[in-house]
Amino acid sequence: MTSTVDERLGGPVRKPPRKPKPAPTARGFSPLRALGMAVVWLFTALNVLVLYWLVMAAFKSPIEIFTKPFALPSYWIERGQAFRNLAYAWNNAGFGRAFVITVVLVAVSSVAIVLLAAPAAYALTRLGVRGANGLTNFVAIGMGIPFQTVVIPLFIGMAELDLTNNLFGLFLIYVALSLPFTVFLLTGFFRSLPDELEEAAAIDGASPARTFFTIMLPLARGGLITALILNAIGLWNETLLSIVFLNENANFTLARALFAFNSAASYQSEYGGLVAGVAIVVLPMLVLYVLLARRIITGLTLGAGK
Amino acid sequence: MATVTAPAEGRTSSAGAHLSRKKRLFFPFFLPAVTLYVLFLLVPTVATVVLGFTSWSGAGDTPRFTGLDNYGELIASDAFRYSFLNTVLYIVAGGVGTFLLAFLFTMVLREMRGGKVVRAVLFFPNIVAPVALGMFFGIILVYRPNRQGLANYLLESVGIDAVKFLAPENITWVVTGCLIWASSGFYITILMAAVDRIPPYLYEDSDIAGATPWQKFRHVTLPLTWDVVGVAGVLWTISAIKIFELVFVLAGPGTYSPPIRSWTLGVYVFDRSFGDQGAPQYGMACAAAVVMILLVSVLVVLLRRLMRRDTIQY
Numbered sequence: 001m002t003s004t005v006d007e008r009l010g011g012p013v014r015k016p017p018r019k020p021k022p023a024p025t026a027r028g029f030s031p032l033r034a035l036g037m038a039v040v041w042l043f044t045a046l047n048v049l050v051l052y053w054l055v056m057a058a059f060k061s062p063i064e065i066f067t068k069p070f071a072l073p074s075y076w077i078e079r080g081q082a083f084r085n086l087a088y089a090w091n092n093a094g095f096g097r098a099f100v101i102t103v104v105l106v107a108v109s110s111v112a113i114v115l116l117a118a119p120a121a122y123a124l125t126r127l128g129v130r131g132a133n134g135l136t137n138f139v140a141i142g143m144g145i146p147f148q149t150v151v152i153p154l155f156i157g158m159a160e161l162d163l164t165n166n167l168f169g170l171f172l173i174y175v176a177l178s179l180p181f182t183v184f185l186l187t188g189f190f191r192s193l194p195d196e197l198e199e200a201a202a203i204d205g206a207s208p209a210r211t212f213f214t215i216m217l218p219l220a221r222g223g224l225i226t227a228l229i230l231n232a233i234g235l236w237n238e239t240l241l242s243i244v245f246l247n248e249n250a251n252f253t254l255a256r257a258l259f260a261f262n263s264a265a266s267y268q269s270e271y272g273g274l275v276a277g278v279a280i281v282v283l284p285m286l287v288l289y290v291l292l293a294r295r296i297i298t299g300l301t302l303g304a305g306k
Numbered sequence: 307m308a309t310v311t312a313p314a315e316g317r318t319s320s321a322g323a324h325l326s327r328k329k330r331l332f333f334p335f336f337l338p339a340v341t342l343y344v345l346f347l348l349v350p351t352v353a354t355v356v357l358g359f360t361s362w363s364g365a366g367d368t369p370r371f372t373g374l375d376n377y378g379e380l381i382a383s384d385a386f387r388y389s390f391l392n393t394v395l396y397i398v399a400g401g402v403g404t405f406l407l408a409f410l411f412t413m414v415l416r417e418m419r420g421g422k423v424v425r426a427v428l429f430f431p432n433i434v435a436p437v438a439l440g441m442f443f444g445i446i447l448v449y450r451p452n453r454q455g456l457a458n459y460l461l462e463s464v465g466i467d468a469v470k471f472l473a474p475e476n477i478t479w480v481v482t483g484c485l486i487w488a489s490s491g492f493y494i495t496i497l498m499a500a501v502d503r504i505p506p507y508l509y510e511d512s513d514i515a516g517a518t519p520w521q522k523f524r525h526v527t528l529p530l531t532w533d534v535v536g537v538a539g540v541l542w543t544i545s546a547i548k549i550f551e552l553v554f555v556l557a558g559p560g561t562y563s564p565p566i567r568s569w570t571l572g573v574y575v576f577d578r579s580f581g582d583q584g585a586p587q588y589g590m591a592c593a594a595a596v597v598m599i600l601l602v603s604v605l606v607v608l609l610r611r612l613m614r615r616d617t618i619q620y
Contacts, residue, residue: 033519036414039407044424047431053456054442065445066453120339123332128325139340142347144602146548148575149595152588153353154346155580159365176346179339208328212335237435239551240572244580255435259551262441263559271445281438289433293426296433301496 051286058085058279062271076272085276089261093273094249095280098257102236105167105253109174110231113182114224116175121186122212126198136187142180150177151244158245170245170253174235181234182227188302189223190216226299229292233285254281351599357592364579364586376593385566386594389574392478392553393598396485396570397546397605403486404542405535408493412501412531413523415494416509425498428491436488440555443484447471447556477557477568484552489545493538500534501527536613540606547602548572571598 057065059073059082076084090096124132124139154173155164163169193216201211217224242256252260258277265274289296358376360369380386411428415421431439448455449470458468471480504526512522528535550572558564563577571594578591 030519033414036410036519037418040411040414040418040424043407044427047427050442050446051430053446057445063453066448066450066455066459069456069459116339116342119335123335127328127332127335129329129332135336135340139343142343144544144606145347145351146544146572146595146598146602148548148550148572149354149599150347150350151575152357152579152592152595153350156588157350172342173346176342179343180347183339202324208324208331212331233433237433237438239435239437240576243576255437258435258441259437259555262437262444262555263562266559274441275445278438278442282434282442285433286430289430293429297426297429297495300432300492301499 054275054279054282057272057275059083060085060272060275062269065271065275085272086280088270088273089276089280093261093265093277094252094257095254095261095277097250098252098254099280101167101252102254105171105174106232106235109171109178109235110228112171112175113178113231114186114227117179117182117186117227118217118220118224119212120179121183121190122216124183125187125190126193126212126216127208136184139180140184143184147177147240151241155244164245165247165251167246167251170242173241173245174238177241178231178234182231185227185230185299185302186220186223189220189226193219226295229288229296230299233288233296236285237281354592354595357589358596359593360589362588364588369589372589376589379590380593380597385569385577386574388566389569389571389594390597390601392569393547393549393571393601395478396482396549397543400482400485400489400546401539401542403482404490404493405539407486407490408497409523409528411490411494412497412527413519415498416501416527421498425491425495429495430491431488432492434488436549436551437555439484439488440552443480443552444472444556447480449473472557474557474565474567477553477564481549481553481556481568484556485546485549488552489542493542496534496538496541497531500531504530532613532615536610539609539613543605543609544602547598547605550576571595571601 053069056071056073057069059076060068061075064071064073064075073082076082081087090099120139123129124136158164158166158169158173161169163172197215197219198211201215202208206214237255238253239255239259242253243259246252246256249257249260258281261274261277265271265277357369359371359373361372361375362369415424418424446456447458449458449468449472451468454462454468457471462468470476508526508530509522512526517525549570553568553570554564554573554576556564557568563569563573563581569577574594575591575598578587578594580586
């Protein structure tokens with residue numbers, strides 16, 4: 001009995017000299033705690049249920065989606081077209097093309113963002129320049145600017161340059177608007193690196209640029225990969241800018257295609273295809289999340305910690 | 307060999323040279339990123355502020371300076387009033403709900419088996435596109451007798467009447483609920499990371515003293531995570547002010563704007579500039595965007611004021 005109490009409170013590290021008797025209320029029934037437990041498990045179960053529903057519905061007919069929400073799919077499977085919804089979204093609603101565009105755009109943009117942000121973050125933290133803290137804050141303010149406030153002038157400017165409805169134009173915007181967050185994230189990583197290696201490199205005669213490329217960048221690899229993943233997630237899900245800047249099916253990204261497909265699918269009661277479209281957007285994120293959950297969670301919550 | 311005979315001198319001068327070479331690296335490293343930042347974020351923000359004082363319907367028209375007319379028109383318009391109030395409601399009610407839930411979870415998760423799994427499950431909606439979330443909720447919450455969405459299916463199966471979740475009079479609260487559901491995982495994770503840093507002996511001591519979970523929360527957890535709560539509040543504010551896709555997709559037919567009762571400032575800006583109805587009103591949209599910046603700045607400053615106190619060392 002007592003051993004479980006010890007375990008729960010942090011193990012044998014801090015063992016009191018005499019085992020104290022548990023205080024009366026600490027082990028007794030607490031309604032608040034019971035309520036909390038119930039809410040936590042209910043909430044978690046709901047999330048799992050919702051995910052199950054999504055995956056199953058992607059293989060169901062509209063009638064099944066609404067009348068048998070928890071049953072396993074049967075209609076299309078019995079007709080030998082198990083992947084009918086996914087095929088419909090992929091071919092008829094343009095998700096196939098959008099998928100390829102999104103993968104390429106997201107990959108190229110994320111790499112470009114990190115390539116630009118890493119030197120900037122290094123310059124702000126490691127070069128001993130006066131005023132660097134102020135400049136870091138200056139960049140960090142960008143994280144608080146809602147995209148809605150910049151989208152109209154951006155659209156006008158890009159239209160002047162003939163870069164609207166153009167994937168290269170969207171690439172430029174994605175890169176520029178992702179920089180504040182990425183620079184801020186990476187300053188944290190560079191700041192945490194030890195001074196000694198940098199000094200050792202300098203004593204060995206390495207130039208500052210060489211120190212950066214051959215010593216510091218490899219050391220910050222964890223941070224760079226985190227930045228890459230977080231940007232990829234953010235851009236994969238980005239919708240507002242793609243709605244404003246892309247208006248031709250041939251250029252649509254996944255989120256944009258889903259947005260366009262929504263009303264068409266509802267009118268035709270093509271709920272199977274619609275759920276499949278949602279699944280095509282969500283499931284790659286789920287796979288990434290299952291593989292990299294810890295890195296994603298710590299990366300995204302890093303700024304708030306300290 | 308020269309360095310060996312005069313080590314001190316040699317080292318200082320080479321160290322000084324190294325430092326200045328390091329500083330020379332600053333601009334090539336910093337400028338590319340900051341140039342893009344200024345060109346694509348700061349200049350457009352300033353342009354938005356300027357355009358907010360003009361009347362302009364986009365290509366083929368020239369902006370006319372109209373002073374504060376746009377702002378007067380905004381205040382007089384129903385669409386803007388709904389947008390503003392809804393945005394504030396989402397920030398405040400959604401924020402209070404999210405943080406209450408997150409606090410409740412921190413009380414329980416700290417001493418619960420499988421807490422890590424629960425956290426990971428709850429975090430997932432944060433990396434799902436809001437459009438996808440909106441459509442997904444749209445299908446789940448749809449009200450159609452005999453072919454109900456999942457939510458009404460569940461209600462009817464336990465004998466409760468189905469609810470028109472997506473009707474204009476209910477949509478604000480439904481969106482608030484969806485918002486809390488989708489974002490609580492993020493704040494639970496932030497707060498739990500802070501709670502995990504609290505030394506366990508503080509909880510042991512309060513257990514011995516017979517503290518209830520509420521007392522432990524009130525006198526240990528809350529004071530020691532206060533700073534993180536402040537930062538999380540700021541993060542909540544700057545993300546909640548942008549709410550757009552979720553409302554747009556959930557409340558409306560999809561491609562066209564939803565009924566104005568459900569609008570947020572983000573929807574207002576979009577509708578007046580890139581929405582499909584009539585000539586765009588860039589001036590009005592920019593004025594509303596300026597209101598967004600002002601609102602977020604005021605709320606963040608207010609929050610920082612409210613949360614300020616001396617740091618506690620532990």
